[in-house]
Amino acid sequence: MAERDKRRFVDQSAKYTVWFQLRYGHILVHCPRCGGKAQVCLDDNGLLHLTCSACYHTAKIRRYKYLAKAKGICQHCGRWFNVRLDTFYPKVKISCPHCGQVQIAAAEKTDDIYWHHYLGGLALYLTERYKNHTVWALNQDHLAFLIDYTRATLRQKAYYEGADGRRYILTQSQGYYLPKWFKLAKNRAGILKVLERMQKR
Numbered sequence: 011m012a013e014r015d016k017r018r019f020v021d022q023s024a025k026y027t028v029w030f031q032l033r034y035g036h037i038l039v040h041c042p043r044c045g046g047k048a049q050v051c052l053d054d055n056g057l058l059h060l061t062c063s064a065c066y067h068t069a070k071i072r073r074y075k076y077l078a079k080a081k082g083i084c085q086h087c088g089r090w091f092n093v094r095l096d097t098f099y100p101k102v103k104i105s106c107p108h109c110g111q112v113q114i115a116a117a118e119k120t121d122d123i124y125w126h127h128y129l130g131g132l133a134l135y136l137t138e139r140y141k142n143h144t145v146w147a148l149n150q151d152h153l154a155f156l157i158d159y160t161r162a163t164l165r166q167k168a169y170y171e172g173a174d175g176r177r178y179i180l181t182q183s184q185g186y187y188l189p190k191w192f193k194l195a196k197n198r199a200g201i202l203k204v205l206e207r208m209q210k211r
């Protein structure tokens with residue numbers, strides 16, 4: 011393929027994260043009442059505001075909070091761990107985040123605001139299966155980004171300008187967070203079909 015015929019795509023900074031979209035955009039979820047398309051965003055008090063475009067249901071939803079944490083030195087690999095838990099028992103079975111070894115650890119209650127489930131149990135609206143994977147998008151903007159990304163035959167890394175005026179590659183760009191199967195050329199046509207189907211929902 012000639013250079014000029016390639017579809018160019020310039021990567022960008024990672025703004026399609028659950029946290030960023032809840033705070034500065036919105037996320038599409040299934041309405042807990044009718045199953046239709048609803049959107050949620052986050053208010054200043056940390057509550058999710060839900061509005062359904064199908065049944066006009068509105069709700070304020072509390073996100074889940076971590077109740078406890080287990081921390082200590084792994085008996086197997088000797089490294090420090092700090093695991094967050096959504097239930098509290100004085101002794102818990104945890105698997106070491108470094109080596110995976112399962113062991114019993116003492117847990118303590120915490121008042122820290124660690125949210126283990128940003129969406130308070132709501133299910134994403136824009137999801138589809140592709141082979142053994144799930145293709146998902148937070149909202150229509152995110153979906154449009156994924157379509158541009160998938161259509162492109164020439165993917166350029168995103169750059170940013172450093173304090174010294176030089177250009178640096180943005181390593182943790184939006185594209186960086188995409189799984190490997192999503193980026194493979196052989197999956198491009200199949201994923202694109204799935205994404206375009208999602209766009210009509």
Ligand SMILES: [Zn+2]
Pocket residue numbers: 041042043044045046047048062063064065066067
């Ligand atoms: Zn509804």
Ligand SMILES: [Zn+2]
Pocket residue numbers: 084085086087088089106107108109110111
């Ligand atoms: Zn370990």
